[in-house]
Amino acid sequence: MTQEKLTSKDFKSDQEIKWCPGCGDHAILTAIQRALPELGIKKENFVFISGIGCSSRLPYYMDTFGFHGIHGRGSAISSGVKIANTRLSVWQMTGDGDALAIGGNHFIHAIRRNIDINIVLFNNEIYGLTKGQYSPTSQKGAVTHTSPYGTVEAPFHPGELAIGAQGKFFARTVDNNIKLATEIFIEAGKHEGTSVIEILQNCVIYNDKTYGYLTGKEYKDDRQIILRHGEPMIFGKERDKGLILDGLKLKVVKIGEDGITEDDILVHKANENNPGIHTMLANMRYPNYPVAVGVIRNVQAPSYEASLETQIEKVKTQSKIKKMDDLFNSGTVWEVK
């Protein structure tokens, strides 16, 4: 039986989209709706889960099963959904406040367990829904409504945190590159285990053009490097720049200068188990480096729920207790006559 292929339209719900005009979230929604039909999964097997924040409104706009939870707990709700029914394709929509402040604990533990959920982290470095307070990813010194004199705390870098929590899949994209985002969502959907996708997302109202230095047409080719598994790490408008390892650090070089040829440029291996190079790539920051986008890390490992099901099957086979009546009558039982 062949099923007619779903289209992005099948995933559009009847709800009016309430994000601000010009918000980066619209593009993310489009990319997700384009990616899902490519996964070959039945529509009724998708579940979209979220916490609280602008990003967490996304499940309402998807015509799938959806659960808009409470602040920070999306990973915990998603974990329960996926463990309870391993056939479902579970997507968690979250933001920098939801995932990394109030939900930080759930975020790292979901990753550590490698539960097969796709965590889409909308990182706009600000609290938008509560109208402009600093978040755990706001740059040090950021002036916001709750830091009128600038923050005095260092931000989290989601990639470093996810990989540090033993993350097996980490990707990054920018909100205005729908094509790349779609590609990444497809890869994340296929990956078994927790996938973290950080999206550098613009908040037009409270943190406009935070990523302008990176996403502006005139800069993007020189300030972003798109990583693809098996391809050399080359970037630049002229595709003349690349990354090499210089001692223990990454270094930007120009092809054709100082005897550097294309062969000297590092080739991206997303499936490298050792997280060292992936952490370095995730941590590259402008202006010393281009910012890495694409799938930075994609390593195979057994998922939590698959291991749990294997264990349950094994115990079931070995145990004499098959039903409750067996359990009631197991161990020391006596008869009163």
Place this chain on the structure above:
Amino acid sequence: MDTKPRCIELEEVSIRFSGDSGDGMQLTGTLFSNTAALFGNDLSTFPDYPSEIRAPQGTVGGVSGFQVHVGHSQINTPGDYTDVLVAMNPAALKANAKWIKTGGTIILDKDNFDEKGFSKAGYTDDPLKTEKFDKFNVIDVPITSLTKEAVKDMGLDNKSAIRTKNMFALGMVFYLFNRTLDYTFDFFEIKFKKRPLIIEANKKVLQAGYNYAETIEALTPVIKVKAADIEKGKYRNLNGNVATAWGLLAASEKVGKEIFVGSYPITPATGILEELSLRKDLGVKSFQAEDEIAGICSAIGASFTGSLAVTTTSGPGLSLKCEAIGLAVMTELPLVIVNVQRGGPSTGLPTKTEQADLLQVLYGRNGECPVPVLAASTPSDCFYYAYEAAKIAMEHMTPVILLTDGFLGNGSEPWKIPGMADMPEINPPLIPEGTENFQPYVRDMETLVRGWAIPGTKGLEHRVGGLEKDAITGSVSHDPLNHQKMVETREEKINRIVKDVPDLEVDGDVSGELLIIGWGSTYGHLLTALRELESEGKKISLAHFRYISPLPKNTREALSKFKKIVVCELNLGQFAKYLRMNFQEFEFKQYNKIQGLPFTVIELKEYFIKILEEE
């Protein structure tokens, strides 16, 4: 085993094993209980262990006790005062001295009654000399040295040899009660299957203790407790936490839905999570979450996905779960929340029992947030009320809170084994595939229950969440009148559960002078006090509540038949407050205790007699 000529028959007897938390007193008590149960005694146990697992050895803070009450008629409590105390050191004696009956027997390990032991326990001198122990029958035995002597040729190291000394004490107690050693021997064979030397050592020491007691028979007559006259059938011992786990498992099997438990370890509730984790053979998906909030949120996710979802905790954990309980109320998803209460507030008394979370479970949430509340009243009752909680949760699409407490969770009693065929049916309102024009918040007109539409079912795609929703479509709605309608509907939905709540039963005459009201784990003590006062000809009855919210529909009627009403609880009067709010026409007296300990039958009787005599 030969019967001693000077054997006394007692109706019932209470024994307390007490020592350092490392002395194996919980195991010793359990082995004695199991042997008594096999003999056909009815029994009730009460483990009383310290929260400071590593409290310094020999100090009162580190004393661990296990009390067992056995008898040949129905036993409802672990006994207030003990007939026999086993004290492995001076601290154990100090902690328990006030709980020994006059004329009771104290078996103590003389080897630990030295200067060092006295000072650790906080005695300035030998208490046996300075304090009045002559009203007790003191058997001082060098248990440690006799134990070492018994195993000296076996090649055990000193530490392993000393570790068996609890079995010497147990052997002596078996002699006192004329009980067989066979069950305990069998236990060793299983427990130490791969360590034959340890089996032999334990057997030898147990037998040595028994023989020693026999040899010094001049000391005490053998006490015999006859087999109990209990209902025919198959029995087993069960503690409240295991019973709770089994009740949930039974509901899962009955309804044909996988069980998912998301919990975080917390005393004294951990036993439920442990038992459920063991039951992978019955398909349990147990998830030890990173915290209490993740425990309940993962369970809510599993409930949305169609599992029988459970989270288990104690007071401090319940505080953390409150916001998520509101989410389950708003999304109208089934969820069983078990709160094994302990002494509070804050960290409070983790290993001690209390009933002070009642108002929290009724009202401790933001917004108008009604949740049904049930309370189990005996260890084996935990099985039935866990089952009932799951049934109500799934049939009425709501979170349900089940209250037990440390006393029930860790206490055990013989349980008459039911058959699964006898358990009531559970019928959740599942929405079938192919339902046309499905709307997630359309309700059954009679019960006001919405349907359970499970992900993976074609055509039922829908969104739920914590925001207020439209009364039909479930879409987010900020409409003022819709909000009022939804708040009232959620309240009324819970009120209508009363149809499934059995009437309140009054034990004793249905009208009279004094009605005792209780709920939860105080049942055994209240019932025993009632029975004893009834036998003294007093006009007194007992109404014990298992359904806290909604209350049984005949409550007002039942209460109206008595001149005086007293509400007894282990808090400052929370249920009394709740009853006053619901039934303003009655005067509710209160009897409260908040010491981390159960009531004693003696104090209850004294109080009841006093108010019966008051004009």
